[in-house]
Amino acid sequence: MESLLSFARLSPTEIGEAELKASVQMILQLQMPLFHHKQIAVEFNCTEPVWVCCTQEGLKKIFINLFTNAMDAMEAVKDRQKKIRISVMLTENFAVVEVEDNGKGMKAEEKERIFNPFYTTKSTGTGLGLYLVYQQLEEVGGSIQVYSEEGQGTLFRVMLPLKKSLGE
DSSP, X not given: OHHHHHHHSOXXXXXXXXXXXXXXXXXXXXXXXXXXXXXXXXXXXXXSOOEESSXXXXXXXXXXXXXXXXXXXXTTOOSSOEEEEEEXXXXXXXXXXXXEEOSOOOOHHHHHHTTSTTOOSSSSOOSOHHHHHHHHHHHTTOEEEEEEETTTEEEEEEEEEBGGGGTO
């Protein structure tokens, strides 16, 4: 098991920089056919380009995993329109990205374990997606928080250091 964990661990990352708005738009564009097929409405709110301390590849790992989990969480939703809302806000040193879905939500014990490697609630999941998101954010000095209520949906709040916060 330890060798699989080392394989899943991100290789040491050089902290690069990437433009967040364009990166998220590109990922959304690639996933849009799947959103449409699953009848999921997507709203993206970001008013200006935002440079963060993370590589383009790192942003892909983070947001493809979060968007995929949001889609999966809505599989069982039948009684309301399925929605994913992505919002970007700025603090002095961080870009705060919220990814919110109105899917099935999580039980308290699930929330406590979701960033552990190999923990999954999916029948076909590996349990590495959110672990890799967490690791990627740790490597660039960011963080992630989760808020969820069973039956109501989930909100992930991602904190990515702004490029200027590295002393530029």
